[in-house]
Amino acid sequence: MDVTAWGLDLRDTPYRLSDFGNKFTAVGCETLAYLEVDGKLTTGCVATCQADDLVGLTDGVCSGIGCCQTAIPKGLQYYQVTFDSGFNTTEIYNMSRCSYAALVEASSFNFSANYSTSSAFNDYFGGQAPLLMDWAIGNETCEVAREKSNHTCISRNSECVNSHNGPGYICNCSKGFHGNPYLKPEDPDSCQDIDECKEPNKYPCYGKCRNKYGGYHCTCPFGTRGNAYSGPCDRGLAIGICASLLVALTSLLGIEWIKYKQRIKRQDIMRKRGEYFHLHGGQLLTDMMSIENNISFKLYDRDEIELATKGFDKTSIIGEGGQGTVFKGYNLDQVNNLVAIKKCKGFDENSRTEFTQELLILSRVNHENIVKLIGCCLQFEVPVLVYEFVPNKTLHYLIHSQNDPSIRTLEIRLKVAAESAEAFSYLHSLDHPILHGDVKSMNILLSNNFIAKISDFGCSKIRAADGHDDVVKGTIGYLDPEYLLKFELTDKSDVYSFGVVLLELLTRRTPLSKQKVSLASVFQEAMKEGQFLELIDTEILHEDNMRLINDLARLACQCLAMTSESRPTMSMIAEELRRIEKQVQHHRGVLTSISSLSLSASSATDVSEHFTGDTNDYDSHRRVAAMSIEFAR
Template sequence: MQTFYDFKIDCVSSKPFFRGAEVTKLSVSDGKASMNMNISTYCYDPSSGAMRSRSASADFSDSPYWISDRDNKVVVIGCQTLAYMQINFALTGCVLTCTEDFSPVDGVCSGAGCCELDFPNGTWYYSSYFNENYNNSQIWKTNPCSYMAVIETKSFNFNATYVNSTIFYDTYKGVTPVSLDWIISMDSCDDAKKNTTSYACISGNSKCVSEPKGGYRCACSDGYEGNPYINDGCKDIDECLDNTTYPCNGICKNTMGGFTCSCYPGSYMTDGVCQTNRKSRFPPAASFVIGGSIGLVVLVIAIACAWFIRERRKLQRIKQHYFRQHGGMLLFEEMKSQQGVTFKIFSEEELQQATNKFSEQQIIGQGGNGIVYKGLIKGNIEVAVKRCMTIDDAKKKEFGKEMLILSQINHKNIVKLLGCCLEVEVPMLVYEFVPNNTLFHLIHGNHDQQISIGTRLRIAHESAEALAYLHSCASPPIFHGDVKSSNILLDANLSAKVSDFGASILAPTDESQFVTLVQGTCGYLDPEYMRTCQLTDKSDVYSFGVVLLELLTGKKPINLFAPEHEKSLSVIFLIAMDENKLEDILDEQIKNDGNLGCLQEIAGLAKWCLEMSGVNRPSMKEVGEKLDTLRKVTQHPWEEHNLQELESLLGEHGTTQVISNTGNFSIEENVVMGLKSGR
């Protein structure tokens, strides 16, 4: 049964509105809409001496609209401000600071008083915020306000006066134009056509158009124009009236849905163009004309070849510029000096061939950092190719060197970085291909697959070992920056592979290298990182604690549509622990398996990871060791006579508790090590 969305456009003072946003345009043929959205402001109020904020948001859930990622940007304008935006389940934002010699430039929005952020795909909800630790109270006379807005890319051109005045807000009268895509319903074309009474494409000569994000809309068939949603709405186009769009240098005849072009008597058609018949012998004047024509053709061909060669050389210079800009020469030198390096620098052409020119059919994942394609490189080796969205200017020169460092990471539970492509504006990364989807899909994929506590513990332990390797064994240490269940891939044996280093940074050596761009995924973000904008190894520990909660509860990290106190899984968990109600939130698949003591130990570890202060959290090495201990205990059941020996040993070394006679024990690491060594 088809479910149609209700457009619910209301008329207020003779103007159309949808959910409080003024609708300025609806295009039937393009499936587009334009609406005015409020600008978020953060301004200093001289009368009260305080900052006043006005937050803007939009919610198009359960509606036919999506905010178009192709047509819009997120724009932040101001000084001394941290603005960020929650878009669906992710966060994006930037920090703007202004030095004494700060001088904004018209048309340049790249960090000096203004920044632009790409808008992600498939967005139905956003809400913007300003961090109160950044304000304009000290500079309000020259920079009275900061702004954040979603705006059509074609409608925005940065003006330097926007930073030190309210001209930006006044120019757009408090609202910015935003482009949206729309559909009829979420049904596919095949499903929609099955119900003839509700199928929306009712005009003759209309067709169903499937949207990449899902659902369908209608359009007139080729050769017709008009409204496909009403009877006889699609009318034939008379192509003969538009010789520019439908060229014909002969006799044009309109037909239903098309046209024909025939030649006048005495001429013939060649490659769609009418040519005049010529005799085998020509008079002298005609020969002169023919010779001149041939010469002209030769000249045109020569000019075209010269232009082609020039453009090809220009393209090569551009590629060489990008290659040097991203540290390609430095990377080459490093690769020469290090023997046995298997890292490869790919050309853009190689990756286009591997991914069928980055076909949509090859997409296997996408997020805030970029799109991932499945590819096949020389030797029939399957790879994952990641096209990143953006790269910080500060990281461009060191990018190649950092890639070489990341390529030397050799751990069975970390996705191997095989190479990169540097001759494009934003570098592309090539990883090994992992075939069995993600941990997020395993937990939340709406399937009937049973996931035992043993499998969950093993995946958690393998992931923790991988992160501990990055923090402790890599040189220099590496902070992942976006630990979440969708970045933990699973191979054919459900072994964990930590992936996606799009948000990773090498451990900073001084304060100037600390990250100032808020990045990560809503629900996993370390609150200390949100407050300080400084990514550390303990930020990864906090995010991993949320992954442990997913494994324990089977719930998603955040639910935007739940009541305020139930939106965050970590908040729900901490309340349940304080009230001794852990069993109420455990996954039904595992809480009745006689492993309650083990689950309590995991919950205690998760609570430790979620400490508000990073210094109070464990290291990833400690987390891995604790999970390893729990795995060993659950994997080796003890017979009853061994229980007495264990209890005696526990009396010597100390323990937390003996949980049950099923063979599951909660013990300290020194006891386990004693058992292994025979002590």
């Protein structure tokens, strides 16, 4: 693969790249492009397309198929474009020969369908795409600059404004003045008073106008009254009385109009409730429930859900995942005083039959390691699902935030992993297999005595015959590379994501570091070199555990195999984890209550980095690998 890498350097100049007007843009059918600053990845995006996608490419749509765009950080004065070698056009040379990436002014870029399969993008801009520049003076704030002798806002009626894009400042004339704020006060072109009375179109006055320094007065003539700034002055008492009567009549009509609109609004809300209920397959679900006599699953009214979530108040949010936002619900009914209410992201109205069947299947799911689906509400724009509430923390919190090693032993980690694998195996083994699609440590809840509970499922469809998705769903760092390329979600996609969770349990590192380094890639590289023990969490790394750690590491790498056919099934993973768990020789005894997880997290922990500790060995294994980058659609 031939690559032409380039960059733009504006350092030591007052200019910087506009974060508001520019977008990092990549074009191609096998393209993963990064925007680097000082050798570090700051952002990137992926554009893919298959032969079938070329027919559906649409001019003006840059959403991940053939073209992608992403925002850039503030204050950039230098950047370099690089391409990931794992994404290249070698195998699709006849369809798409080249990939392109550049920082482009968003308003001037209009994607054309032939950009992905030809050199039209490069030819159109002549190899130099336009971009937007900002500028500012120095690197100091206004507060610091005013104290120095070289402050440039020297006009008497000027003011300093901090730059909105990085450090520095600019100067403006104060309100009521115009001119050049950088000139000395004695210069006639510096900020001078505006005579607003001479510009009535710009500064309206319906009465007598009198200029003043930095503004103007506008008053009604003698014998009239009113606000001359906003409208004509009233002439006399009679006109005032008529105006008062008119205002009173208008107010009465306005009140009646408001009441009428409120009635129309209430009727519209009721109509929309019925439309949403029908659109989401509510009648079909009701009929199915009647046939199956399923009395445990409940259909809730919209008012009940809004009351329980306080109108979906942001303070009630307890989690956000790839498939929806979860709110804490209070006093939904006498049985369920505290529930988790999940508002799904989007709904495919063409799949309402599959969705209603899935709800019934999920309502019958009865597994101690799966959060119970209690009911739903289909009177909103998107389906709202009601689950049992698990009051304690997540596996992510146990691994990365709480600071008591005694409740993070190898035995506890294996117990949680085994129970989670059994839950996923149960979902995969149903007559109509259920694929989770967003397996991660945040979606594994921990109940009392560290009992694992799988959550955040139910908004995705049951596996269809073709298993094809048009939009990539999931969480960055956990996504199956094969799914990212083929858009086909399988049970082995869940297996890959679970392999990343096993690495978190082994290393106490997050799936992606601040530098977007993939934990899966680093660990697999270390396994090849026989140095993976340098990445293992020191809390569990001692001689008695070496064989168990080796077995668990091998199992994780099997889950992370690049091809789905090479990965084990969830049932095989669960069986192997139970076998490893039985061999643990230390830290046995009665497990403490999960309430111990309420201990405050260490203030020194930075969960956005992989791990707080000795990272010299970890850094030695870093590789720039293909990242799971979530599509912004």
